Amino acid sequence: MNQTVAVDNRRADLVRVAARLFRERGFDGTTTRDIAEAVGMRSGSPFYHFKSKQEILAAVMEEGLTAGLPAAEAIAESALSPREKFQALVRAHLEIVLGEGHDFIPVLLYDWRRLTPELRERVQVLRDRYDQLWQDVVSELLAAGLLRSDSAVARLLLMGAINYSVLWYKPGQGLNLDQIAEEAVSMFLGPQP
Amino acid sequence: MNQTVAVDNRRADLVRVAARLFRERGFDGTTTRDIAEAVGMRSGSPFYHFKSKQEILAAVMEEGLTAGLPAAEAIAESALSPREKFQALVRAHLEIVLGEGHDFIPVLLYDWRRLTPELRERVQVLRDRYDQLWQDVVSELLAAGLLRSDSAVARLLLMGAINYSVLWYKPGQGLNLDQIAEEAVSMFLGPQP
DNA sequence: CCTACCGATCGGTAGG
DNA sequence: CCTACCGATCGGTAGG
Numbered sequence: 001m002n003q004t005v006a007v008d009n010r011r012a013d014l015v016r017v018a019a020r021l022f023r024e025r026g027f028d029g030t031t032t033r034d035i036a037e038a039v040g041m042r043s044g045s046p047f048y049h050f051k052s053k054q055e056i057l058a059a060v061m062e063e064g065l066t067a068g069l070p071a072a073e074a075i076a077e078s079a080l081s082p083r084e085k086f087q088a089l090v091r092a093h094l095e096i097v098l099g100e101g102h103d104f105i106p107v108l109l110y111d112w113r114r115l116t117p118e119l120r121e122r123v124q125v126l127r128d129r130y131d132q133l134w135q136d137v138v139s140e141l142l143a144a145g146l147l148r149s150d151s152a153v154a155r156l157l158l159m160g161a162i163n164y165s166v167l168w169y170k171p172g173q174g175l176n177l178d179q180i181a182e183e184a185v186s187m188f189l190g191p192q193p
Numbered sequence: 194m195n196q197t198v199a200v201d202n203r204r205a206d207l208v209r210v211a212a213r214l215f216r217e218r219g220f221d222g223t224t225t226r227d228i229a230e231a232v233g234m235r236s237g238s239p240f241y242h243f244k245s246k247q248e249i250l251a252a253v254m255e256e257g258l259t260a261g262l263p264a265a266e267a268i269a270e271s272a273l274s275p276r277e278k279f280q281a282l283v284r285a286h287l288e289i290v291l292g293e294g295h296d297f298i299p300v301l302l303y304d305w306r307r308l309t310p311e312l313r314e315r316v317q318v319l320r321d322r323y324d325q326l327w328q329d330v331v332s333e334l335l336a337a338g339l340l341r342s343d344s345a346v347a348r349l350l351l352m353g354a355i356n357y358s359v360l361w362y363k364p365g366q367g368l369n370l371d372q373i374a375e376e377a378v379s380m381f382l383g384p385q386p
Numbered sequence: 387c388c389t390a391c392c393g394a395t396c397g398g399t400a401g402g
Numbered sequence: 403c404c405t406a407c408c409g410a411t412c413g414g415t416a417g418g
Contacts, residue, residue, distance in 0.1 A: 010387090028221035031413080032413060043412090044390090052414080053412095148383065153368060156357070159357070160355070164353025167305070168353075175346060183346045183347070184346075187350060224397080234404090236397095237406090
């Protein structure tokens with residue numbers, strides 16, 4: 001049963017393994033041979049599933065975005081207060097950026113520039129949806145008087161602060177993800193009223 | 194006169210040109226041939242000045258840090274109020290991250306991971322000095338009650354917000370550097386009292 | 387998906 | 403700093 005899914009398992013294997021290798025070594029530091037070997041294929045076989053190495057990169061990023069969008073959408077559309085909504089969004093985002101086994105979005109953050117213009121445009125469609133969710137929540141914060149800033153720049157600064165953690169966070173050292181989320185929210189919004 | 198400086202001009206040329214190319218195309222997207230050609234050398238000649246391509250990368254980063262440190266130190270040691278000091282530091286940092294012709298620090302932010310462990314350790318010494326300046330100013334903000342957060346994480350989040358702008362800032366579009374600095378400061382510290 | 391391979395690129399070097 | 407070059411790597415492909 002479930003033949004349809006099984007048929008595509010090899011492609012999914014390639015994407016998952018590529019995500020891990022790209023995150024660890026970077027796009028240029030990973031060869032298609034590395035990826036093939038890691039899933040038990042011969043060196044040319046990834047190109048049966050993907051037209052080019054860059055298509056694998058785009059697939060990794062798209063996988064990360066489509067996997068992360070539902071949770072973020074649920075938060076944005078929930079009945080939480082603006083502050084709680086923001087806190088939840090920050091926490092969920094930290095998970096996909098820093099969480100164990102979550103390699104997809106870090107690859108997007110590290111190697112966005114390695115995409116060809118065409119692929120970048122394709123992935124950007126999904127990225128826009130994600131950014132729009134943040135924009136909506138930031139707008140709610142502004143409307144509630146919890147944040148003072150130009151709305152677009154505020155979002156970019158906030159997301160930058162969070163995303164940049166991919167460069168300094170070390171699992172098991174210092175604060176955990178819950179604590180970082182709390183620090184970030186209280187730094188941006190001030191202490192709870 | 195000034196022979197000593199003139200002798201090293203070719204090396205300095207290589208570093209300056211490499212910085213521009215690395216920023217535009219990334220470390221892996223730039224060949225040593227590209228760099229040689231851009232300064233009017235033959236393909237093998239950069240290796241008369243540098244032992245390896247990675248040594249060029251390290252030189253670019255060290256140039257950026259040593260050029261940026263004096264201004265930041267002057268701000269940190271000045272008699273400005275904590276808030277003014279922070280504002281000045283943010284503005285100065287935006288300049289070396291986003292300012293025209295300032296390619297060195299963006300290269301550091303983009304391609305830090307391409308350094309070998311040995312070179313990374315060498316450049317880290319300078320980076321630590323820069324980070325310490327920020328830490329000091331952040332500590333002053335905390336002491337003055339202008340910022341509520343764990344000190345180390347606060348610095349990382351703040352620097353992340355600023356550094357990440359290298360990925361979204363487009364010169365001539367949207368806010369200019371002065372305006373971004375103001376937005377950032379008022380978002381982090383709240384409106385001026 | 388494998389076999390067998392190519393064509394180009396690229397960092398780096400010897401010798402001058 | 404140039405000439406001339408190597409040795410390895412790598413993305414990608416034809417044919418099955």
